[in-house]
Amino acid sequence: MSHTLGIRQAQKLKTRQALLDAALGLLEEQSLSSLGLREVTREVGVAPTAFYRHFRSTADLGVALVEEALGSLHPMIRTIVSSSGDSDQRIERAVGLIAQHVATHPAHVRFIARERHGGVQSVREAIQDQLARFADEVKVALTKDPVSAGWTDDDLLMLANLYVDQMLMTASLFLDVLEAPEEERRRVTQVATRQMRLISIGRDHWLD
């Protein structure tokens, strides 16, 4: 079933990935709109012109990075949102998963937080698209929950968006304290958990 790539195509993918990795590294300390193509190729150790074999522009590379950073996140979203247990347990698990993801993929998270409102339109749109898909998945999961009985479709989507935004806010918070002492990180975990809980309480009493 699995189609083994030719040597040529494999090498191309390798270079492409090296460009993506190098760019992601450089983007830790600047925004995409100031990332130069020469900067990236220099980092990889490849001629500037080679860049064009993989991307039309740095904006194009940015869109690919969005795919890499968010595309593979859908399973996790589903895990978070469809896990069992009571409300508090699920929230704690969700916050834990977010913290873990930030710890293992800090550059990806930083990139998304930065470019979500960044200076490159096509990348902004790619991120909004993915986030809208996340919100849709969350909404589908919410619909299945008995708590959602009596909710309108609009309100379910409204809540789903609130959850998605809150997850991003939380991820960004964790990013800020990545190198901070354990105590500080515990504090952030607690704040994020309680904010989620408050939203959850609001949800429980929405139809009162």
Place this chain on the structure above:
Amino acid sequence: MSHTLGIRQAQKLKTRQALLDAALGLLEEQSLSSLGLREVTREVGVAPTAFYRHFRSTADLGVALVEEALGSLHPMIRTIVSSSGDSDQRIERAVGLIAQHVATHPAHVRFIARERHGGVQSVREAIQDQLARFADEVKVALTKDPVSAGWTDDDLLMLANLYVDQMLMTASLFLDVLEAPEEERRRVTQVATRQMRLISIGRDHWLD
């Protein structure tokens, strides 16, 4: 009481403001980390070297822009948070005020949303500082509210931060639909209002 400035100092302030305005304009379509000092001076019609008479670097200019964009916003925060009426009325007034502010100062709002997680550290820090001050003001106002009886200090700050983040999210939403048809903007207003309301409901039942 009012100290009239000399011709010289007045002219300097005028040039400085022109630089800030030009930069803000240019930043509608790029991030601060890619803003060149020559770009700004060219826009104003002044020699590149004149820039140094006002700012050490574009990052320095960015910090000044944060002051301009957020410094004058504290009165509005206080108006929103200490207005009278029942919960729903206050929320509707708040969302209205946010919408109005986005409509009158779109470039400022865009700048803050963009650079909050942007590539220039000093600017990020300046924004975080101001937002922390906002959260503190909101917390003070919340403390005075009878609904907050029995709340811990930590939880009040937690809620205040949630409110501040939500205001920014809402502002960013309004920014995205600034040029959209009235119907779309009404939809956004409704979503923002309901999200605020849900949070407010969660607040009412926090101590259950």
Place this chain on the structure above:
DNA sequence: GGAGTCAGTGAACAACTGTTACCACAACTG
């Protein structure tokens, strides 16, 4: 095994960048 494909190279281009040192001249200060 021979022809063709194509990822990556190297050189050159015009245009741009931040920063320096020095100068002009209007506005302030005594």
Place this chain on the structure above:
DNA sequence: CAGTTGTGGTAACAGTTGTTCACTGACTCC
């Protein structure tokens, strides 16, 4: 009114940028 201050201007610097063109040579396919 003489002398100082300081905003803004000019010219030049060494580097950088994106993009083009013609090229090499290892892999692919028939």
